[in-house]
Amino acid sequence: DQQVKQNSPSLSVQEGRISILNCDYTNSMFDYFLWYKKYPAEGPTFLISISSIKDKNEDGRFTVFLNKSAKHLSLHIVPSQPGDSAVYFCAARAFSGNTGKLIFGQGTTLQVKP
């Protein structure tokens, strides 16, 4: 049962344009959502997060939008740069008792062309 889904395995955009990465989830009990970026041979790096009580969070070129009614999350990168080329994972936090664990999507590979 895939509770967090990234339905686009890959995305290619031109440098300077907007990149939009999407994520859908099924569990309405998720309370916190995060985006991670991963380069080859490195661990995932935290990018931006959003609490379930908000619908938007912005940090520089990165904005995350949360639509709770649609159970949909998106990451906007504006403007996109070649250094943004990486695999992007969305993740949702679920609690079991006192333990918070992250449930990850399968990832979307972003390629930003110069």
Added chain:
Amino acid sequence: ETGVTQSPTHLIKTRGQQVTLRCSSQSGHNTVSWYQQALGQGPQFIFQYYREEENGRGNFPPRFSGLQFPNYSSELNVNALELDDSALYLCASSVHSEKLFFGSGTQLSVL
């Protein structure tokens, strides 16, 4: 401030063997989590340690076990290795369950 470090970076084992992976937490972080990332998939939660005790576990069999030490470093042990255990193993540290900071991982190959 040092980040999360994992060792070794790569490991090759034979089916049936046992393996121990190590992780040093980021300074000030008291919670360690381990994730398994199979090729083409997102990381999957194995378990979490807080104050040297396991306080949460994902859908992994008991042959996956771990330890957390007083300095918050951690080990992941896998017994009776199977071919499907081949994956990237990621350690992450955090303060309680806030955002996780990951190490670069250990790439395990089981032949």
